[in-house]
Amino acid sequence: MTSTIMLDPTAELNPVEKQILPRLDSLAGATVGLLDISKPRGKEFLDEVEKYLVEMGATVKRYMKPTFARVAPNELNQKISIECDAVIEGLAD
């Protein structure tokens, strides 16, 4: 009996390990983006988060995905990366 050889049905790609960006030492003076993914009550949740961030000395910028059902458009990702030092993506429901 000979052994069976099968073909791999997967993408054969272990995801490339991405390096995380250097962490911020402090939020004081940093610009933090809050990305609302457009689910109901996301605004209320992120309003609370914003209060805490401002108390910590951060400047907050707000963003919103056009729809939660789709990934964020490239333009929005690029805008956030240009304008912010850190980003928090706000889920809801």
Place this chain on the structure above:
Amino acid sequence: MKNSSTNKLTVVIKKDCPTCLLIEPVLNELVESYRDKISVYVQDDPAFPSSISNKIDDTSLEFSYRNQIEIVPTLISSNSEQEVARTVGWDKSEWQRLTGLSNLGTNLVDFKPGCGSKSQDPGMEEQLAARFDSEMLSARKVELAESEDEIEACFDRGWSDGLPVVPPTSLRVIRMLKGSRRAANEIIGNIPPDNLPCTIEKVAINAVMAGCKPEFFPTVLASVEAALQDRFCMHGLLCTTYFSGPVVVVNGPVIKRIGMNCGVNALGQGNRANATIGRALQLLIRNVGGGLPGGIDRAVMGNPGKYTYCFAEDESDEDWATLAQDRGFDRSDSVVNLFAGEGLQPIVDQQSRQPESLAKNMANSLQSVVNSKLYGLADAILVVCPEHRRVLKQGGWTKADLRQALLENLMTPGADIIRGAQGIAEGMPEKFKNKTLNKFREDGLHITSTGGKAGMFSAIISGWVASGEKGSQLVSQKIQ
């Protein structure tokens, strides 16, 4: 006798075949007539036939394999680009027709069947495929230990949807690839949710695992291309907490060609094409796209259609516009339509004999899609059974008339369905209170027809709550 035809001839023979021995004089006539425009391939003894000097040794069987020779002798006539005709065995009139030589072999019997080609010997196809076609494969090879069970090995590696898969051996994958003319290494697109590039070969591997026959492969490829259309939003559909998954509706001549079910139990079990084409798309999204349930697939419950959800439309009534025709295709086109949906909600109507009554009843049922108080949220496919189609036709209604009546019947005063109305907190926002609302967004209600001839039972396939530009729209893809 000099031949004036511009066609070339190819003959494949073997010495171990009495019919090939019989036609040796015929081959001599052809060589004399066609000269450098005839090639004679010999499968077993390169010295045969001794009377012909420039025959070609095909003991490797490469030519026979690549040209799907099943019987010897085989006579092939080709123009400058491609094969135009072939005949097998000795059939005098056919040989005379293909060669244009009306006196060919006149002193031989009219007919003598041939023998099996050596390339068709038991076990030979596997050997030849491995020898001559394995270079088309580039997927990583996974060698099992002798003691490993093939099907269990696929489960162990996470390649299955929970049901057994057909082990994707090289031979099976090569056979699948031959179901389409597309190159194995062509990239069909990036498969969500991981958006990893996917070759035609990877689609073939997953189609093998799903249980497809090679003749289903073009339909599988079209369903993948449909899923990759941006309008379909496969990424979001896979990730959603909602029930939905891709629903494949097939139109056109391909339905009969590959034996899809559009009759009794069309949306049920039991037909290989219906079952495996839908499953192939799901397996591809799992295996290449990385869409694992409990991983990025966050469905609260999912639905049984996420194993496979594929059926064909009953196109037996020429007066009924098919779903593909509604999408702008011709009746002669073979088309895959892909819809983000789930489940099946019955519409029982055994009393209506007038289209007006039937349409009102259908509209009542359609109102409950997703939630009877939520409007403009999800699309739907209305699946009309043949008996209800007959009621419409006898009443002089077309599908367009039905759609118009449904949309009119589905108009609802906002006050009836706003939040809090009917004592139910869920509903439309207060701002719609003084408006009249339609259940479906424009282009949100699709109509198709399938099923057995007896039984006045139509049905609704409810859509994903993220519809339209914010989510998924029904897409259609021509099968090549």
